[in-house]
Amino acid sequence: MHKPVHTNLLRWYEQYGRHNLPWRHSRDSYTIWISEIMLQQTQVTTVLERFYTPFLQQFPTLRDLAAATEEEVLKQWEGLGYYTRARNVYKTAQLVEHALPQSIHELIQLPGIGKSTAHAIAAFAYRTPVPILDANVKRILYRFFGKKKASERELWALAYRLFDDEHPFEYNQAMMDLGSLVCRSKEALCVHCPFEMQCHAAQQGAPLELPEKKAVKSVPIRYKDIVVFTCKNRYALKQRSGRFLHGLWGFSEYEQNRDNAEGQMQQLGSIVQKYSHFHLYADVYISYEPVEGHEYLTLEEINKLPLSKADIKIVKMLT
Ligand code: SF4
DSSP states (O other): OOHHHHHHHHHHHHHHHTOOOOGGGOOOOHHHHHHHHHTTTHHHHHIIIHHHHHHHHHHHHHHHOOOOOOOOHHHHHTSSSHHHHHHHHHHHHHHHTTTTOHHHHHHHHHTTTOHHHHHHHHTTTTSSSOOOOHHHHHHHHHHHHHHHHHHOHHHHHHHHHHHHSSSSHHHHHHHHHHHHHOOOOOOOOOOOTTTTTTHHHHHHGGGGSSSSSOOOOOOEEEEEEEEEETTTEEEEEEESSSSSTTTOEEEEEEETTTOOTTOEEEEEEEEEEEOOOOOOEEEEEOSSOOSSSSSSEHHHHHHHBBOHHHHHHHHHHHH
16 A cells, blocks of 8 residues: 555655666566676675676576576676575576566575565566565664564565555665665664654664664684695696585685695795685695696686686786
């Protein structure tokens, strides 16, 4: 039902919304899906500046993506991180080939598409009148309804409660923009917010107290030695087969303090790479000893492979 609070929101969106985001002008489920997946855990400006357009230039359609190799997709995703997203995008392309299904129920069955992404695809590509629930919308709901804590189920119920089913598309876009521009996590600009008069947190004068902050977990540090084995201007790499960074190529990693007493290795430098669940501090060595189970490649060949950010730093050291 359309309410006064919706009128205020729509007016605000008309004036201040981010109308120039490329996926806003698309009804193509493929490009909307790619934007939704890239925007999980990555900021709009990073996605826009470095990843979204090049990815669609390389794979303009779902068919092009389905016809690619996983390695090509990972290469295109390189630097964006959270590579499970890229592998799931690829798996889904293989499964559907021509077009993503329209119903939320069917979308949720596909790899990497959860309830939130399925709602976003249905709302933006197929104009299904359903709310979306990303991190920005959640924050607004917590504050608007004055909740300190809420389960996922409760948040969906609140999302439907505030939803404007007469202007569903504009409402959803406006909520995302409001969360990003006004109702920010560390700064709530309530005087500029169309919800100010109805918002529980604003009326209580304490928007930043909601939702309750989670305790910040300390991230462990892993110390490693990374060894670049080389012979005749070629460098030894192998493709990762474990869960972490699966499918990406990398140099050899070892626990630190392994035996370097022979002096066979020469230190090239050190790198630090921050991942979400640990920080890597690594000393990087070059070795002229032979190594098995690797492929010896030229720098030109290496640059065509998908590499982790840490390995890209090492390639820069070599060049
Ligand atoms: S009034 Fe303030 S706390 Fe409430 S939704 Fe707007 S910015 Fe957020």
